[in-house]
Amino acid sequence: MRTSFVFLFVAGMGLLAAQTQRNPAARWDQIYLNQDAKVPVNPSTLVLETTANLKPGAALDVGMGNGRNSIYLARKGWKVTGVDISPAAVKQASQEAAKLKVEFDARAGDIERMDLGRDRYDLILCMYIHMVPIKNARKLIEALKPGGLLIVEGHHADVQSLGLRPVSGGPPGYMTNQLVRAFERLRILRYEDRTMQAEWSNGPEGKAPIVRLVARKE
Numbered sequence: 001m002r003t004s005f006v007f008l009f010v011a012g013m014g015l016l017a018a019q020t021q022r023n024p025a026a027r028w029d030q031i032y033l034n035q036d037a038k039v040p041v042n043p044s045t046l047v048l049e050t051t052a053n054l055k056p057g058a059a060l061d062v063g064m065g066n067g068r069n070s071i072y073l074a075r076k077g078w079k080v081t082g083v084d085i086s087p088a089a090v091k092q093a094s095q096e097a098a099k100l101k102v103e104f105d106a107r108a109g110d111i112e113r114m115d116l117g118r119d120r121y122d123l124i125l126c127m128y129i130h131m132v133p134i135k136n137a138r139k140l141i142e143a144l145k146p147g148g149l150l151i152v153e154g155h156h157a158d159v160q161s162l163g164l165r166p167v168s169g170g171p172p173g174y175m176t177n178q179l180v181r182a183f184e185r186l187r188i189l190r191y192e193d194r195t196m197q198a199e200w201s202n203g204p205e206g207k208a209p210i211v212r213l214v215a216r217k218e
Contacts (some may be wrong), residue, residue, distance in 0.1 A: 001118075004033075004036070005034060009116055014051045015070070016090060018129070019194050023093050023170055024085055025085045025086055025108075026088065027062050028084070028085060028086035028089060029086050029088040031086075032065070032066065032086055032088040032089045032092060034087050035190050039065065039066060040065075040199045040200060041066065041068055042063065043066060043069050044068070044069055044073035044125075044153065044199060045139050045185075045199075046150060046151060046153050046212055046214070047069050047073075047125060047127075047137075050071075050149065050151055050190075050206070050214055051073065051076070051123065054123070054149070056073075056076055056077035056078040056079075056123075057078065057079070057080070057121075057122030057123065057145075057148075058078070058079045058081075058120060058121045058123070058145075059073050059078045059079065059121060059122065059123040059124070060080075060081050060082075060083070060116070060120075060121045060123070060124045060125070060143065060171055061073070061080060061081070061082040061083070061124075061125045061127075062083055062111050062126045062129060062132065062133075062140075063084055063111075063124060063126065063127060063128070063129035063132060064082035064083060064089070064090075064093060064106070064125075065081070065089050065093070065127075065139055066089055066092045066093050066096065067082055067089075067092070067093025067094075067096055067097060067104075067106065069125055069127065070082035070093060070104050070106070071093070071096060071097050071100065071104065071158070072098075073104075073123075074097070074102045074103065074104040075100070078173055079104075080104035080105065080106060081104070081105040081107065081108045081121075082105065082107065083108075083109055083111055083114065083188050084106075084107075084108060085108070085109070085110055085111075086108070086173060087108040090106050090107065090108040093106050094106045094205030097148065104149060104161075107139050111136060112132070112135065115149065116139055116143035117142075117143055118126075118141070118142050118143065119142075119143075119144070119145045119146065120143050120144075120145065121144055121145060121148055122142050122144075122145055122147070122148045122149070123147070123148060123149050123150075123151070124144060124149070124150050124151070125141055125151050125152075126140070126144065126150070126151070126152045126154075127151075127152070127154070127199075128138075128153065128154050128155070128199065128200045129154070130154050130155065130172070130173050130174065131183065133150075133152050133176065133183075133194070134174070134179070137182040137183055141183065141185055141186060141217065144217040145217070146185075146214070146218065147216065147217065147218075148217050148218055149189075149214060149215070149216055149217075150186060150213070150214070150215045150216075150217075151213070151214050152179055152185065152211075152212070152213040152214075153199075153210065153211070153212045153213075154165075154173055154174055154210070154211055155172060155174070155200075155209060155210060155211070156173050156174060156175075156176070156193060156207040156208075156209035156210060157172050157173040157174060157175050157196070158173070158207055159172050159173055159208055161190065166167035171207070173209070173211065174211045176193055177193075179211060180213070181189070181214040183213065183215050186215035186216060186217050186218070187215060187216045187217075187218050188213070188214075188215050189214045189215060189216055190213065191211075191213055191214075192210070192211065192212040192213075193209075193210075193211050193212075194209070194210065195209050195210070196208075196210050197209065198210055
């Protein structure tokens with residue numbers, strides 16, 4: 001009986017793993033519901049640096065996670081829409097915003113199935129959501145207002161060759177200059193490709209090959 005139970009348990013765990021691989025929302029729910037997961041809670045350094053002197057406007061945070069950047073921007077006066085594929089992450093973001101008495105529009109959904117409109121946002125964030133910006137480059141560009149900024153940060157694909165595990169599903173990260181090519185219609189203000197302290201990383205001492213892009217719609 002004990003052997004049968006162990007077999008059924010292992011088989012069940014294997015089925016769960018297969019299901020979460022096919023269902024990204026479930027996979028990210030597991031991460032955000034895991035109290036031991038090293039999920040970033042502070043606003044991104046790149047977001048802090050880039051928005052420090054910007055006049056608040058309308059912002060879209062794609063893959064907002066627990067709302068660390070959305071809440072920061074909302075507290076600075078931005079009108080923020082945060083979208084994430086994980087309902088668990090959206091719930092955490094909403095609860096934290098309520099605790100801090102901050103208002104922003106938190107939505108659970110897949111950005112690839114959403115209508116982002118045209119000339120709607122002054123700022124769009126895409127932080128550690130590999131390939132989502134690449135697949136939706138045209139949609140993101142159209143959603144930016146003239147003069148609007150796009151901020152992207154994520155792992156370089158080299159994390160795989162170095163034996164590091166990226167946090168997002170699918171490809172391990174961006175190839176060199178892949179973001180520059182995808183957003184060539186924008187004016188590239190900043191592009192970095194270097195090993196540095198990572199916000200999401202399983203590398204030694206938290207360091208990993210990171211790609212950063214800041215671009216403006218003319």
